[in-house]
Amino acid sequence: MKQRFIIGGVAAVFAAIWLTSARVTTQGAKGQQDQGSPVATPQRPDGRPDFSGVWVPTRSRGEALPAGFDSNTGNFNNVLRSRTTDPVDFERDAGIRQRVFPREGRPWYKPQYWDRVQFNDVHGHSPLAPDPAFQCMPEGVPRMGMPQEIVHTDKQMIFLYPLHIRRIYVDGRPQPPEEQWIGTWFGHSVGRWEGETLVIDTVDFNGLEWLGWPGWFTSPDKRVTERMRRNGNTLTWQATVEDSVLLRPWTTATQTRQLNTNPRAEIEEPLPCVEKDLGHMVTRERG
Amino acid sequence: MRTHAIAIGVAVALAGVVPHAQDTNLKEVLRKVGLGLGILRGVQEEDSLMTVEYWGTGTMHEVGPKTVGPLVQIKSYHAAVAYDFPGMRLDMTRAGGTAPPREIQVVSGRFAWNEIDKIGGGLPEWGSAVPVMDAVTDRLLRLWTTPFGAYKAAVAAGGKTKVTVEGRAVVLTFPLTNSPQPGHTANLVVGELNGAPMKVTLNAEYRPERVEVRYRDRALVTTYSEYGDLNEQDYKADVFFPARIVQTVNGQTVLDLTIQKTNTYNPYIIIPVPESVEKAAAR
Numbered sequence: 099m100k101q102r103f104i105i106g107g108v109a110a111v112f113a114a115i116w117l118t119s120a121r122v123t124t125q126g127a128k129g130q131q132d133q134g135s136p137v138a139t140p141q142r143p144d145g146r147p148d149f150s151g152v153w154v155p156t157r158s159r160g161e162a163l164p165a166g167f168d169s170n171t172g173n174f175n176n177v178l179r180s181r182t183t184d185p186v187d188f189e190r191d192a193g194i195r196q197r198v199f200p201r202e203g204r205p206w207y208k209p210q211y212w213d214r215v216q217f218n219d220v221h222g223h224s225p226l227a228p229d230p231a232f233q234c235m236p237e238g239v240p241r242m243g244m245p246q247e248i249v250h251t252d253k254q255m256i257f258l259y260p261l262h263i264r265r266i267y268v269d270g271r272p273q274p275p276e277e278q279w280i281g282t283w284f285g286h287s288v289g290r291w292e293g294e295t296l297v298i299d300t301v302d303f304n305g306l307e308w309l310g311w312p313g314w315f316t317s318p319d320k321r322v323t324e325r326m327r328r329n330g331n332t333l334t335w336q337a338t339v340e341d342s343v344l345l346r347p348w349t350t351a352t353q354t355r356q357l358n359t360n361p362r363a364e365i366e367e368p369l370p371c372v373e374k375d376l377g378h379m380v381t382r383e384r385g
Numbered sequence: 386m387r388t389h390a391i392a393i394g395v396a397v398a399l400a401g402v403v404p405h406a407q408d409t410n411l412k413e414v415l416r417k418v419g420l421g422l423g424i425l426r427g428v429q430e431e432d433s434l435m436t437v438e439y440w441g442t443g444t445m446h447e448v449g450p451k452t453v454g455p456l457v458q459i460k461s462y463h464a465a466v467a468y469d470f471p472g473m474r475l476d477m478t479r480a481g482g483t484a485p486p487r488e489i490q491v492v493s494g495r496f497a498w499n500e501i502d503k504i505g506g507g508l509p510e511w512g513s514a515v516p517v518m519d520a521v522t523d524r525l526l527r528l529w530t531t532p533f534g535a536y537k538a539a540v541a542a543g544g545k546t547k548v549t550v551e552g553r554a555v556v557l558t559f560p561l562t563n564s565p566q567p568g569h570t571a572n573l574v575v576g577e578l579n580g581a582p583m584k585v586t587l588n589a590e591y592r593p594e595r596v597e598v599r600y601r602d603r604a605l606v607t608t609y610s611e612y613g614d615l616n617e618q619d620y621k622a623d624v625f626f627p628a629r630i631v632q633t634v635n636g637q638t639v640l641d642l643t644i645q646k647t648n649t650y651n652p653y654i655i656i657p658v659p660e661s662v663e664k665a666a667a668r
Binding site: 191193194195197200202203207212219380381 | 427
C-alpha cells in the first residue's frame, strides 16, 4: 500500500517535470557545449563539470511518454495498474509485475544463496526476512539511486536525498583500511574523475541493505562503483555492485535526471517514513 | 408454448458449450487464453509471467531413444521454469527403476546438463555437472509444452497460428518457431524443434487442456486438468496452473503428475551455464 502511493507520487512528479523540461536554459556563464546537448555543461574553476543543482527525474531520450499523459490537454491521469481497479487485483498484479526482471537484469547470486533470495522475496514484508525499505529503513547504495540535489565543493560533493545525505570525498583521500570499517547504510564514498565522468567508489556497508525489491540481499563486503556524467542539463548515473555473494558484478539500469533551472527552486520537507502497513498485512502478497 | 420453452432451453444449454463465432478470431482467442491462465496483467494486459515454479508427485516411465522403461514412483518433482532465456531445472527424486534416485535435469538456452548432488552444480566451487547435450531438444520441449509455454509459443508464431473449432473445443495449431527475444517474457528458442507442429486444445475457460507436438518419430501429448491457483493459501496470485498433468508418448503414458503447489510470482531463477558444460559443448 505504501509502495502504491510512492509509485503514484513519483509518476505524478515525473509527468510534471517532463512538462517543464522543455524550458530548460543554460546554467552559468562559463560552460562547454557537449555534443548532442542543447545547452553547455557548466564548469568549475578547476575545469571539472559542475554537478551542483536540484536534479529531478525525467524521461530518457526516446522513452515513451508516461502512461496516462494526454499530450492534447496536458492532463495526467494516475492510473492504478490493475486490471479491474479491485484492490486485490492491484496488489497481485503489482506483485507479479514488479518481479519481471530478465535474467540479465537480475543479480547473479552464487547457488548457495538462491534459496535465501527466494525466501527473502516471499517473506520480505515480515520479520523473517524484512526488506529494509519496506520498514522505513534506508535503501542504501545503490538502491537509493540518484540524489535529489547535489552541493559540489572542491573537497566533497554532498548528495541530498529526500530523507538522507551522502558525502562523496573528492579531495584525493583513499578509502579507510578495512580494519577501520564500521558498517553503515551508505558506506564510505570517495570520488575521482575519469575525464568528464565522476567515478564514486563506496565500501564499508552494514550488509543490511538490499539491492532491490525481490529479496536481493547484500553482504558487508559489498563494493559499489557509481559513474555519473553531466551533459548540459542532464545527469546520467549507473552503478556496478561487486559482492562476495554474487557470481559476477551486477550493474543497475541507467538513470537520468534533469536540472531544475529555476534559480529559486526549493525542495519541500519530505514527510517522514512511518511504517503503518505491516501490522495490517494478513497475506504474503506484496505489491 | 412448451415447444418454445424447450427450444430456448436447448439454445441456452448449447450457448454454454458451443464456441461463439468470434472464437475463431485469433487475437481475441489468444487474449482469452492469457487472461484464462492469469498471465496478462496490469491495465495494458501484458504477458507478465517470466518465471514459475511448481512442485508435485506422481509416476513416470523412463523414456529412452526407442524404449519405455518400467514404472517409477516420483517422490518429489520440483520444476523451475524461466521463459526469458529460456531455461528449466527439474529436480526429481524417484523410487525404483534404473536411474539414480535423485536427478537434476537442466536446460538453459542451447545447453543441457545434469547437476550432480546439488542445485547449481558445476558453477565455481560448487559441485559438478555432466553435459547432456543430446537432451536439449526434449528439455526445451518440456518447457514450451507447459500451459504458459504453449500460450507464449502460439503468440510467437504470429500469423502462422490458426484457430479452429473441433467439436466443442477451440483449437490452436501452429509451428513451433525460433523467434528469439532475449530478456522478454517469451524468448522462443526451440532449437531443432523449429517447425514442429503444435496443437493446443482449449477447455471452456480457454486454458490448454491438451498440447500435442509431433517431432522425429514421436507424438508427445500432454493433458492438463483441474486448473486452480495453486500458490500457497496466503500467497495467491490469480495465476492458474493444472493440478493434474498426464503425458503420453506415441499413446503410452510416461508421466502422471499431481501438482501440489506453485509459485507464480516470477521467482528468482537464473540457471547460468557452467563453464565445463560450455567447453564440452564446444568440443
